[in-house]
Amino acid sequence: MISQMNFFLLTGLLIFGIGALGLLIRRNLIICFMSIELMLNGVNLIFVTFSHYLQSAVGVLYVLFIMALAAAEVAIGLAIILLIYRLKGTVDMDSLNTMKG
């Protein structure tokens, strides 16, 4: 039986891994962006877990900074997605081949 700290850490790792998997396999830009949010949430859970079990305040403070960064990132990223939609008429990643990547 694993301890409860390891259980929360496992949950955070699983959510991070599911987010990375979604980023790799989905082609819709909106859903890829949601996968990035999933990864950030997994990291947040790990931070809070360590902060609770090590009796330290650093993890909680870093979670605050990550949330503020995520808010700024979402504002700019969704504006870019809207621009791409206005330009191309689609948000499919495979259609974004202007730079021949």
Next chain:
Amino acid sequence: MIQEYLGYAFSFLAVVLAISTIIQKNPVYSAASLIGVMLMLACNYVLLNAEFIAAIQVIVYVGAIMVLFVFVIMLLNIEYAKREKLYYRGRIFGVIIGVALLLKLLIVGYSMAIKIQQGDLPVPKDLDSTKVVGKYLFSNYILPFEVISVVLLIGIIGAVVLGRKERPNGEQKEEVVVKTIGSTH
């Protein structure tokens, strides 16, 4: 004891909803699942004695970020997104790489021992989570706090600049106004 079982239930629901987020075809269902993940994580934060973080998670993530997502989904054409094929042969490589990354994280996390017993910035016994955050945010972490406000300001300006309509020169707007006034008479 009941808290332990609640933690298991919330974590299980969070993982199930996370899987649902990445395999839904409709982006609206995906966003709803992601809101569920964030609410379950907020419940976990309450169990981990971080009530302030739980409140901020609900307010910022669910109340602001996901509302923004749903607004943008409303502006896009989701009929096209529903036609995305989820299963084809090229995608199997992405699945293999993703599962390999997940397994690697799990193996490293399982085999690594946590050496520290007590972190920096210890939490005083008589303070709750909100007081601890306020105490350290405005003393030890005042510089990152100020820097993050600048980052948010840049985010606002960037979103406004990106979302603005393209205009070749400044006089076009006045011309349009004159035309509409002229057409009403």
